[in-house]
Amino acid sequence: MKEVMEKIVAIDGVLSCYLVDREGEIVGFAGKSKLDKSLASALIASMSKELTTQMDIQDNFSITILAAGKNLFIVTQRNFILAVFTSPNVDTGKVRFELRKSIKEISEKL
Amino acid sequence: MNEEGLQPDVNSLDVLISLADLYVENGLFDEAKDLLKTAIKESGEVAKPYLSLSKIYISQGEEREAAEILRRALEIEPENVEIKQLLGSLKIEKEEKVKIKEKAKEETKEKKPVKMKSSDSLSGILNNLLKIKGIMGALVVDDIGALIEAHMELPMEQESTGAIISSIYDRICFSASDLELGTVSKVLFELPGGNIVVLGSKSLRFIILTNRNVLLGELESVLIDAFDRTIALLGVE
DSSP: HHHHHHHHHSSSTEEEEEEEETOOOEEEEEEEOOOOHHHHHHHHHHHHHHHHHOOOOOEEEEEHHHHHOOOOOOEEEESEEEEEEEEEEHHHHHOOOOOOHHHHHHHOOO | OOOTBBBBBBBHHHHHHHHHHHHTTTTTOOOOOOHHHHHHHHHHHHHHHHHHHHHHHTTTTTTHHHHHHHHHHHHOOOOOOHHHHHHHHHHHHHHHHHHHHHHHHHHHHHHHHHSOOOOOHHHHHHHHHHSTTEEEEEEEEEETOOOEEEEEESSSSHHHHHHHHHHHHHHHHHHHHHTTTEEEEEEEEEEETTTEEEEEEESSEEEEEOOOOOHHHHHHHHHHHHHHHHHHTOOOO
């Protein structure tokens, strides 16, 4: 699993990668971050939960947040959430492509 | 309660609000209002008593007073979803928004800004988006989730759809701030049934619903252009 996440952070512009369970507990981390990892994983899970509660969608969805300082890509599967922080000028298509691939690999390993 | 009043003592505030609730349950509305007004006066920058007071006004059909109180509460807690939703649900607030929208349109007509196309109207902008293959709906809501305009091909309730998406967007922006992402410019939700793109400004949420097969990269510039024209048309930030 660590290898899969390391592959994601190797992409130009990717800052960090979080693997989080649906309750917001951190499962894995790769990259560099000044943020408190527990807080970040809890916030990532809460964003995902916003959709599950308000729209009644349980899994297989993603949220892409483009912001001035950083971008955040969140992919939610049945048992886990994969989240990637990037710099704003990252190639979003490349990140999304790598995330889709990684999600499959992580699902199989879990 | 300590000598300096209610502000440092959150429990006292809770007691006053609970007491006000008790008054309301027993039909003593004026007493409850007085109690909450005192709580507001003494507690200062806390939204809770404003919220309770606004609910009493709403229950008595006094929407104008409720709106005034809720606007003050929103100044204290700009991210409070309950306040936003309550304010957005008020008939008087919706009428006010329509007036502002009409005034903005009038002013825009008078100024004739060079960036505007002659065919521009909010309805026209959204209609043009719906002509693009894959776009199933376009909604514009204000910062409290109240619907300004919507064009949808989907059988969905427009007002609540706009309010729910706006509320999710606001909560995401709130968390994004804690994650130090900076100002959010766009949020994309890729869901099993389709995509939702939200472009946000200080005063507007521009929401586009698409099917799963649409090429989002191709839409990017079209959506940004439509969003910019909407902001210019309504004369808001």
